[in-house]
Amino acid sequence: MTIDISQFYKVFFDEAEELLAEKERLLLAVDIDSPDPEDLNAIFRTAHSIKGGASTFGLNDMSEVTHVLESLLDRIRKGEMALTSQHVDAFLAAKDILKMQLDGHRNGAEVDQEAVANVRMMLHDLSEGVIVPTHQPTVPSFLHAEQKQQVTEGAHRYKIELPDLAKRDVDALVDELGLLGRVSVVPLEAGRTALIIMTHEGLDDIIAICSFVLDPNDLRIFEAPPLTPEQRAREAAERARIEDEQGYGFFDPADPVDDATTDSSEDELGYGFFQPIEQIRLEVGIVAEVPPPVPAKPEPLEVTEVAAEKKAAKKAAEGGHAQGSESSSIRVSIEKVDQLINLVGELVITQAMIEQRSSGLDPMVHQRLLASVSQLTRNTRDLQEAVMSIRMMPMDFVFSRFPRMVRDLAGKLGKKVDFITNGAATELDKGLIERIVDPLTHLVRNSIDHGIELPAARVAAGKSESGRLFLSAAHQGGNIVIEVADDGGGLNRERILAKAKQNGLPVSDNMSDADVWQLIFAPGFSTAEIVTDVSGRGVGMDVVKRNIQALGGTIDIRSARGFGTTILISLPLTLAILDGMSIRSGEEIYILPLGFVVESLQPARADVKEIHGQGRVVKVRGEYLPLIPLYQMFNIEPRITDPCEGILVILEAEGRKAALFVDELVGQQQVVVKNLEANYRKVAGISGATILGDGGVALILDVGALLRSSRQLSDESVIS
């Protein structure tokens, strides 16, 4: 009976990936001069957890690297060694190596063994240069360990738990099994015995031999990765002692081969199945730091997602010894969540239909029905919110990968960059998060590469030596606004214009700055020439823009020469549902995403002004806003052509404001966004469609496009 643990690999991979990211984050944040012991402990913990997991799954290459890493970290943690930036670099390099190894196991990606060896060497060297600590006596030697592994190459190690048998029978079994390989006897509780056998023979043979003496059904057999003989001997002794104390036995711990020459407490730390918690704590000198994965004694430690999942996975890997589960989260495939969201979307529509149809009923006669409908409305709304929240993830998921990139890139370019993030807790739909990573990476890289100047240039310009790079995320109505800002040199207007002319783009010298900046999004606006100095941007910026637009977002640039550049990305919170305001123009109903709506008003006649040849503007609170008549934009048969008889909806998007002139406001409702392009194609000025309560279709206005085209309207041309 071997246990198929392959299904837990994925959990481990995900977990390890998260741990590595966490580790990187901690490393980047650590204050080298006076490291916070908590941080060091946390870094140690991540390494330790990865090692434990890797060992459990027999990924020895990873556990080897983590082991050296852990030893070094442990020393730093205990104050036996001072943390230096050299250490941090080494740790970061080790993180990369681990990531590479992880990818190797996960996707079969290539693992650069030389790099692995180098990093191990580096870590090893770093830990060499210290006074030999009293507590942790040895430095691990890998060559040694690898040799040992070869001794038992290919052998299986089985643990056979026997029922209560006479000693004579046990001895007979040991003798018989001894013919297959090396056997050791471990006493269990209640007079039972466990045999550990290391053999090249198959399990069937072992069972066959056992069945001479007892009923094979009484056997419990586990397989474990092979141990080296030294380890085995030591471990057997250890297990005997601990199992006596604890009163129960576990699946054999997977063994990190490299542990051979280290202190046994270090070994146990790697997987920690056997030692009582107090003992572990005592030995590693920490309190409540290492989450002991001993299921029988759940500790109220970090009940983070990772920790909980890890516990669950480990328990399962132990072959169902642990009954029940206290895991606080589950991993679900995104498809299932999407399906759920779609279903809830349909429910929302149906609910809206019921609500609309029941609204005409006499409230006196149908009081009870109406009460039920309103309860349904409430429940549906709650359900929808709950379902949507499943998909939400904090932006930190994206942000956390940048500090490292900034550090490396700044180092490579010889620049100094302070990286500041804000709003990492802002939540965004997972689908969006995954797709925003690449464009953001590009923008951040651009900012460092082309935006922020070299320290000398900065000083010459009267700025601080280190440039500042801000990355922030914030909710703004129904949107999330992500900002990548630097205090670098800013865009070079003349250069962009010159380049645009050279590329044959229609430009003029009196274009507004905002329009000039948009030029860098033009396809093929390669920066081969303009990258030559601080101003150049645009490598693949068209791709960035396209990606953002594909997400229903918009991208905007603000830049001032010498003061830096800010790139604003505005994204919908989710692609699925939005709060909308339904408006009527002529006979047609459209949905305006509520996030863009500032206010609605009926203008006084004196506030509407005609600008000759430029269309109309309306004065709102001292501001003149362009007036966009929707009927004109969409060629709708108008009912009202006088803004003073209709309604103006003040919209704001991408820093622009305009007044949309519609006939009337119909209502406000949550709508399920349906894709038009699934069966049709992109429609200018329309971002999607939705189904109204009566089953009809209403189009959702693309406010950003409307505002952008408001200028073109003055030339009597339609949006394109």
Place this chain on the structure above:
Amino acid sequence: MSTQPTNKPNDAHDGNGSEYLAFTLGSEEYGIDILKVQEIRGYEAVTRIANAPEFIKGVINLRGIIIPVVDMRIKFNLGTPTYDQFTVVIILNIGGRIMGMVVDSVSDVTTLTPDQIKPAPEMGSAFNSDYLTGLGTVDERMLILIDIDKLMSSSEMGLMDRMAA
């Protein structure tokens, strides 16, 4: 089978025939591969799409999905577009994309054997002959057989973005 529009094994009835849905546009009778037809519906209110060609009537809600509706009679200047309870919309499924096609009426489903299908002449229908697969003869009737797949995904119809999806 060379003149058949598709080589799909849809000839359950008589070994080597294909089934066509026959419909009329004005005085002409057309046939399309029945396998492209998802369902036939009455005409219902469509939501107009601004600045779309006239023959694209708009979009409708087909059980939760948004599909475009094309009026063939307008597209090909055949017949007078009238919309009443008898107007027929053929819902097509073209390569996973769903769309509606307004026609004057739907007559029947006809099985045509290869020898009933003649190559299409260069003229004689409102369609560009690129989209014709042949002329089918059923007794006294003549069906203009359309490669609806090709027609609907053509840039001429503008129903799909190039390289979309």
